[in-house]
Amino acid sequence: MSPITVVEGRRLSLTNLDKVLYPRTGTTKGELLHYYATTAGALLAHVHDRPVSFLRYPDGPGGQQFFTKNVPPGTPAWVKTTEVPGSTAKSRQQVLVRDVPTLMWAANLVVELHTPQWTAAAPRIADRLVFDLDPGAPATIVECCGVARWLRERLAADGLNVYAKTSGSKGLHILVPIEPTPSDDVTAYAKAIAxxxxxxxxxxxxxxxxxxxxxxxxxxDFSQNSASKTTAAPYTVRARELPTVSAPVTWDEIETCTAPEQLTFLFDAVAERRERHGDLLAPLLNLNRARPLPG
Incomplete structure (x- = not known):
């Protein structure tokens, strides 16, 4: 029988806690769930009120993977959902991860968390601008850092505040808090910069x-600013060979990066980084840091 855990008054059945999801590191599902429980404070702030899409990998990165935006079958009735308008008249329901019980329920499904650049309260009106820097071999994240520095200077010239995190895969995500702007306009600006x-x-x-x-x-990749696209959420663990995290980074780390391993962070390194730096992406949550796009 699966153990029943009560999280903030919600009963959760957490399954297969000893199952090894990442064979290279021996990381178990139980360890993954512990990571999400201890990182909830920072992670929830960045996904709050944003419809969440799931990349599910229940048997680990080497098993079947499938991406879903719809509410999964068997979702508890207490999990909050929101209606998301489609590009046509058809809409769908998506999960909102607003609290620790919902996060732990989602983590038990073994998922990456992905969100759009807009909130459920204002669909298709972005409050974040994102660039996904993806290196083509033999280029690595080191080359991404050079591009990130250029983007930072260029966007600063337009009066924008710029932050960064690893993708948790091969590259970097550049994030900018902006005043609410139609996603089509954000995409057009991002394309022009690219x-x-x-x-x-x-x-x-x-x-x-x-x-x-x-x-x-x-x-x-500027296309993730499209209203229909999503980006890996800050602090989500990725379905890669190693349990890497999409982790916030400092500009000093970007400036001094000379090898990919310097900006590769496994899930068990995140707590120490948060203790040392705090949440480096906290300014994204500060409305005073948001700036209008030029033009």
Missing amino acids: VEAERTLPGHVVHRMTKALRPGKVFI
Whole structure:
């Protein structure tokens, strides 16, 4: 029988706690759940009121993976959901991860958490701008850091405050708090910046998704600003060979990065980083840090 845990008054059945999800590190599902329980304070702040999509990998990264935006079958009645308008007239229901019980219920499904750049209160009106920097081999996160520095200076010239986290995979996410703006307008601005980056850093940057263009360069994916797209949430553990986290980083770390391992953070390193730095992305939650997009 699965153990029953009471979390803030909610009864949860937590299953297969001894199951090894990451064979290289021997990381178990129980350890993964403990990580989410102890990281809940920071993580919940960044996903609050944002419809959550799940990349599920119940048998670990080496098993079947499937992405879902709809509310999973068997979701407890107490889990909050929201209606999300589609690109056509059809809408769907998605989960809102607003509290620790919901986070632990989701973590028990073994998921990556992904959110859009807008909240349920204002669908398709973004309050964050994001660039996903994805290196094409043999380029690595080291090359992404160079592009990130350029983006920071360029966006600062437009009066924007810029923050960063690892993707938890190979690259970086550049995040900017903005005054509420239609997603289409944010996407257009982000594309213009990506095109400018390619023009300014020839041979180092590509703004188009075509894989043949990407070897040895950094792809600036601006499309995640589209209302229909999502980005891995801060502090989510990724379905990769190792239990890496999409972890906030300092600009000093980006400035001094000379090897990929310097910006690779496993789940068990996050608590110490938060103790040392606090939540480096906390300014994203401060409305005073939001700035209007130019034009």
